[in-house]
Amino acid sequence: MILKERSEVNKITTNLSIAELRASLKGRVIVPGDADYDEARMVFSGTIDSRPAVIVRVANTDDISRVVSLAHETGLELAIRSGGHSGAGHGVCEGGIVLDLADMRALEIDVKGRTAWAETGLTAGEYTAAVGAHGLATGFGDTGSVGIGGITLGGGIGFLSRKYGMTIDSLLAAEVVTADGQLVYADANTNPDLFWAVRGGGGNFGVASRFKFQLVEVDMVVGGMLILPATADVIADFVAAAEAAPEELSTIANVMIAPPMPFLPPEAHGKLIVMALIVYAGDTEAGERALAPFRAIATPIADMLHPMHYPELFPPEQAGYHPKAAARMLFVNDIERSVAETILDHLKASKASMAVTQIRVLGGAISRVPADATAFAHRTSRIMMSVAAMYQDSAENAIHEAWVTNLASILQQNDSGTYVNFLGDEGEARVRAAYPGQTWERLTAIKTRYDPTNLFRLNQNIPPVGD
Ligand SMILES: Cc1cc2nc3c(=O)[nH]c(=O)nc-3n(C[C@H](O)[C@H](O)[C@H](O)COP(=O)(O)OP(=O)(O)OC[C@H]3O[C@@H](n4cnc5c(N)ncnc54)[C@H](O)[C@@H]3O)c2cc1C
Structure with a gap:
């Protein structure tokens, strides 16, 4: 089989055969028709369904060089994939070459x-x-x-x-x-x-x-999930507690309508909740003290905070989970009661199978690095928010894109930056906003x-x- 595709922009062609390509590499070459092609081209995002001409599971840096040269020689588009979680689906491409690093795990x-x-x-x-x-x-x-x-x-x-x-x-x-x-x-x-x-x-x-x-x-931490009823006061109090907490403590608060999850009492299903992941990376007793203000915000619907080894925060994930999602991220300075009201109103109005506003209070060591020390310049941004809508039917994409775009623009304060890892396919201006x-x-x-x-x-x- 010959790699025949040619870039319209770059007219360089190659007569390289897949057999020759296989012989020139230590890693695996996967092409359409191979038994695992469909699995190999899949990325985390369920909205992406691209069919590359060739996927190379590189085995070493010589293989990487070879694939980079191949992209030059053929003019084919080159996708680089590590874990495949790019929200824009950049880990795969249509008709091009995927350089997949999954077999390089030393x-x-x-x-x-x-x-x-x-x-x-x-x-x-x-x-x-x-x-x-x-x-x-x-x-x-x-x-x-x-x-x-x-x-x-x-x-x-x-x-x-x-x-x-x-x-x-x-x-x-x-x-x-x-x-x-x-x-x-x-x-x-x-x-x-x-x-x-x-x-x-x-x-x-x-x-x-x-x-x-x-x-x-970092060995033992105290952490896990704390689920609170979501009211505007609870959300505002939660953010205030997260800002006041010692730096050992991090929070990721998902404000959402409770799905029928087994650890939630049936009466909570369908209600607005704050599903918070909280981690105190330090001494267990100090951790319990740091968690107390969060437990006191409201009577928890579920309290699964406990001492654990840090890696337990990353349990095995559901295989074959490829959600379709629309998402927008923004940085904000504060989340007062009125902002929390807006979030709750919009979540209730969403038609998504799951709509979420995620809130992460930043600060601490992030903010002590000068803005020009690395290419991530948002060192003093205080709170990272993501608005996301998960859905089943691709035909609904435009509805959910409109919902997240609208809510993100309403929530926007005076920090116009964005975080590149949470960008979807959102255009040049948003990439510029990541790099002010x-x-x-x-x-x-x-x-x-x-x-x-x-x-x-x-x-x-x-x-x-x-x-
Ligand atoms: C469920 C989920 C949870 C997330 N949680 C967080 C979080 O808590 N914190 C956070 O900061 N981010 C988070 N992210 C965002 C995540 O960091 C980005 O999507 C990241 O780009 C994914 O990396 P990946 O290697 O899995 O993805 P890939 O799709 O494989 O890679 C993304 C892009 O990175 C580049 N790339 C990857 N590997 C290489 C390489 N070796 N060399 C050159 N370029 C490379 C390529 O341009 C590629 O297109 C989350 C994303 C998802 C989907």
């Missing part, structure tokens, strides 16, 4: 030195479980199946961020295969421009094959140096100068 843990080198095919959950066996951790997000590739390159905000900063604040070095096929090492001293850019600038600068992370001692002011100028200059032809363009794209 992890070298230096327990004494408190560092780990991790290949980017690992998921956050796999990494967390492996280093957690030593009572150590690096903070990622709230979901184990997210790839360390995408979350790290975009920033990484999760349960340990208020105490230890974002994932990029624990990144010590990266190895990146750039557009010329070379493997480039970057840290604070070597190629510092690239190192700055990959800490928030996404997959624009090359294929990250490995990251070196700082590990911190000087950050954008620096990123485009570094992009021009490392990827002048914009080979890595299937992402939240930062084009090279003149493109």
Whole structure:
């Protein structure tokens, strides 16, 4: 079989056969017709159904270089995939090449030195479980199946961020295969421009094959789920408690209509709830004290907070879960009672099978890093909010897109920034909003140096100068 497809833009063609491609790589090549093609092309988002010409499960950096060259030679679009959770579905493409890192999962843990080198095919959950066996951790997000590739390159905000900063604040070095096929090492001293850019600038600068992370001692935490009845007062009080809490404590509060979940009493089903994930990463007794203000906000519908090993926060996930969702994120300064009322009114009016407004109070170590120290510049943004609508029928997409866009615009205060890891396919202006002011100028200059032809363009794209 011949890779016949040609880019209309780039007329370079190749006579490379799939047999030759297979012979030139250590990793697996999957093409339409192969038994696992349909599974291999699937990404987390259920709204994406793209059929790439070829999927390469790379085995090493030579394979990555080969696939990067293939993209050059053929002009085919190149998708880079770690965990496949991009909301825009950038982990797959129509008719192009998917470079899938899932088989590159080596992890070298230096327990004494408190560092780990991790290949980017690992998921956050796999990494967390492996280093957690030593009572150590690096903070990622709230979901184990997210790839360390995408979350790290975009920033990484999760349960340990208020105490230890974002994932990029624990990144010590990266190895990146750039557009010329070379493997480039970057840290604070070597190629510092690239190192700055990959800490928030996404997959624009090359294929990250490995990251070196700082590990911190996080063994037992107190945390889990606390479910409260959602009223405007409860939401406002919850946010105030989260802001007043010690930095060891992080919260992710999902305001939503309660689905019929087994751990909820039947009388709560269909009612507005705050389903909060709360984690205190520190001493258990101090944790219980820090949790008390949250338990006192209202009589909990369910209180599942308890001491646990940190990796238990990332339980196995439902296989084959590919939700269709519309989502918008924004940063806000405060959530007063009137804002909470608006959220509740709109949730009640949504036609989605599940509509959620997620609230994460930031601050702490995130805000102590200067805005220009990494490509993530929103260091002083106080609260991250996501408005999301999950639905079953693709035909309803426009209704839910309109609902999330409308609610996000109503909730918008004076922080116009956005977080690149929570962007969908939302257009150039939203990518610019992720990289305000000087950050954008620096990123485009570094992009021009490392990827002048914009080979890595299937992402939240930062084009090279003149493109
Ligand atoms: C259920 C869910 C929960 C989430 N929770 C959080 C959270 O708590 N905190 C948070 O900060 N984010 C969270 N996110 C957002 C998540 O961080 C981003 O969607 C991230 O991009 C996903 O990374 P991935 O590797 O799984 O996705 P992929 O789709 O594989 O990758 C996303 C993009 O990143 C780039 N990329 C990935 N790996 C590489 C690589 N090795 N080299 C070069 N480029 C690469 C590519 O451009 C790719 O298109 C969540 C997303 C979902 C769906």
